[in-house]
Amino acid sequence: MSNLRFATAIHILVLTEKFKNQLITSEFIAGSININPVVVRREIKFLREAGLIGAKKGKEGGCFLAKDPNDILIGDVYRIVNQENTFAKLNQTNPICPIGKQMNENLEDLFNKAERDLISSLNKKTLKEFSNEFE
Template sequence: MSVNSRLTIAVHVLTWMSLDRQQNDVATSERIAGSVNTNPVVIRRCLGDLRRAGLVQAKRGGGAGWLLIREPEDITLLAVYLAVESGDLFGLHHSPPNDECPIGFGIQPALGRVYGTLEEQMQHELARTSIADVLQDVMSQQKA
């Protein structure tokens, strides 16, 4: 089973941009990639998703790069999640289970209810945390 890190990368990107914003710097995919320790292409794809969601914009010309267009306090992790993730949190079977089997017949509705509840709880938690909260937590760990 593979793990999806798109949300983690997007939160890292926005948190980095939030700190850069405080220092009046323009973020470039190369500089952000250095922090994430990944290829700038991965960062550009992520920034494209975040741009489509109205969280960042590209700055052209001299001093080109990326800018936050919302305050970090106003960007919830739920907004980031919705910008970069597609589909359900948990997937069901790739092909339908055997309807003739007593378990196969009812497993998808049973798990669908559980997964739906988990998705709601996760989204509620993500809505409670902003990029500013993440930045504050990250910075407080440097003082420790």
């Protein structure tokens, strides 16, 4: 799972919601997150492709929230950022062992349920509700 990508995406979205009447630059966002602007630009591109962020290029450019924050569910952001299963990495088990040959299948079921539960829990909050937690 990429908790860092999810945290970065949420940070970007909260900033664009808080500064909704302004274009904000990747440098400004990077300063808030304390990461390299290149990482921010990569996430902005990803969020733009998902329809959550808009961007204006050029010297006076920046990004903005492209969707109503009341319509953005935190779990949907998580799902967009983590398109592969969070728990997808499994061991190469021994196919001859009675436990080993069944382990990955059983773990996948367990992990898939855990991820569904996580997304369901995160979807109880909108971006607007989360953003309201910041002064």
